Amino acid sequence: MTHYILRRLLLLPVVLFGVSVLVFMVLHLVPGNPAQVIAGPDAPPETVAAIEHELGLDRPLPEQYALYMGRVLQGDLGRSLRSRRAVLDDVMDALPNTLELALVAAAITPVLAIPLGVVAAAKRGTPLDSGLMLVSMLGITLPVFALALGFMWVFGYQLRLFPISGYGGPLWTPAGLRSVALPAMTLAIGAVATLARLTRSAMLEILNQDYVRTARAKGLAEGAVLLRHGLTNALLPVITVLGLQLALLLSGAFVTETVFAWPGVGRLAVFAIQARDFPLVQGTVLVIAVMFVLVNLAIDVLYAYVDPRIHYQ
């Protein structure tokens, strides 16, 4: 097991190398020169050229990449082209906010999704089941920004239960907890819906198994049948998807963060891309990639604990 984890960790640099090359290439392919953005579109060509030179943008691409990676390896992600602030500072300021949001969303997800899925499976074919599945379909198909605006309107504006947008403070403060509610719900809803449907179908499959019939035959209470024999065995695919969703939550909150003015990594990346702030884009993408890889690894490890049949060589 330790071996396996080590091997996966050793692969991390390879993944990051691939990601960084890809991002670097894409950035330089996208029209729009950062020097031009800094100087303003109407600046004289000399000014743009001077800024380009200053930033090293007039050098050959491979050289620019080598210079960049050289600094990254020394832990220096460079400075934002726009604010001249250290990229690492910007990213490290944003990262805890993203983690907070993702963790709250990730905590909400199974708490809501699994019971819903179990209930739907137990009441299969009833109006309750159909109703739950209809709602979950909506949760999957509604665009995030529409959902976000809906939540804002109802809970933020009409009921005034939660702030409409912004970051209120750390999770352990009341203001912080209130401010995370709407974005976390928005972020979780898609995952809840997906997971609830999955739990339902996994449960239905398990409930048709012989050992479940046996359990019922020996007079076990329905609750125990559902939970001990049903849910425990249905959990494996649920964990897989939960893990993937968590990875997505961590890396994919671009829209949610932007709509709710949540100062996380996703929103930082959106800013950076719009501003053609190359070092900042690189920095945020690298951090997102690292998180994605680590979360996936954690999920793989978790399998081994949940399912004794799984062994890693």
Add this chain to the structure above:
Amino acid sequence: MRGSGVLPAAVVFVVLSLLSVACVPAPPAPSATNAAAPALSTTAATAGAPQRGGTLVVAFNADPETLDPHITTALLASRVLALIHDNLINRDYDGSFKPALAEKWDISSDGKVYTFTLKKGVKFHSGKDFSSADVKYTFERWLNTEKSPTSFAIKPIDKIEAPDPQTVRFTLKEPYNIFLDQLAGAWAVMLNQATVDKAGSDYGITVADGTGPYKFVSWTRNQKIVLARNDAYTWGSSMFQNQGPAYVDGVEIRIIPEDNTRLAEFQAGNVHLVQDVPQGDVERLNTTPGVSIVKYDQLQTSYLGFNTRKPPFDDPRVRQAVNLAINRDEIVTGANFGLGAPARTMLTPSTPFYWAGSDQAAPTFDTAKAGALLDQAGWSPGTGGIREKDAQQLILPLWIINPGTAVLQAQILEQQLAKIGVKVDTKQYEQTAWFAAARSGEQVGFIIGIFFENPDGILYFYFYSKQQPAPNRFSYALPEVDRWLEDSRINPDQNAVRQDYENVQKKIIEDAVTAPLVHELGTLGKVDAVQGVKVHASRWLYRMTDLWLKK
């Protein structure tokens, strides 16, 4: 999702860079004592005597990059800088110059030496006395900041002397009629050398020090900027009613990139002021109780520009025909939601040196005349109603920025130009990509906005031959236009300068280099509690010392 993070449309980026290049030929060298200026600004109704207290919450749609005035071109940065700092002189609401940190000034008869006498008793937020050494330091830093995107604006400075603490003298290499404009510009704010040196590369990020009405307290990136009232402030410019400390205890700027979120916070009363309310939301918000939208003249014009070297639009008759075929009223209502006036000139009528003859000279809506011009140019009606010549169809490739007003403007233009047999082929770009494309030389037709407080910023900036490939995206290069523009900057005779500007305005109308579309109004959202709102056409709420919150 609309416009996440970036100010709507084209205009913005143009505005950003233009703010740095303020211009208007020097007014008759005054020792500027002053009277109350006539207001050409937009004022919202105010009730009662000003009350003190409260924190004013303002919503911005993006983070202002940096508060180092010498390395940014961001419009939002200029708005924050105006609160923390003072200039030597201010541009009054009527466009004239008023004393700020300089109580008077004198210009030598050859137009090359500017001498300023500074106010006494002015202090930086950090406590240090403000003196001529700070002025010298600030401008030398700006000139010597290698990567400054705006230092070209003060390049004519030869040397700066500070003979005594209250006197500063600029000597220019050559006369520069727009020098005072530059000194009143958004980036010409006074810095404190001690603070800048100490902060190093963190200056403008974690530290900012000025003499202005509000002190920098903190800046949480992408979240908010907090400013507190400078209680020692007694040197406010005479152009403002309140020259003492600000009425409000402080200003909190919240950064909310998404339009709908920003407006929801505004409607809920959580923010007092919202800059740039999207045009489509103005009507609705104006009927919402508790809030209102101030519409203000911001000297802004959106236009269709032509690359005058790309056939078939290298033929002035074709460009004139397009100009004649545009029904601007339809565009104002259909694309701009009525927030503007039909534009037939690049300068707005309230821009200084606007040529009064423009109205006569500029083409009016006349499709018959447009058709006749195209016939004359050899374009005859062909298949599908599109005109043809030598088996070529008459197509206008039109490059626009999405999101932005230009999207709707282009749709209306497509229909209007189809009526005279011109097919419009619209291509949409993300804004940074647009600016990259539109300097390639491959652009034929394009829609963009310009904004400026004086004619130099529009005429010299866009139509001078050496401004190619951008901002002169028209490939427009005429020796006589260049001569007039050069003369407008150095001729000490006001009448000669007026004639220069008139000649250029006449010529670009004649050549139909552009088809101006709409003089667009700015929009500012305010909750009813905010009083004393007076929007400056080019400086927005300026130093915010006259604003107060009604309890």
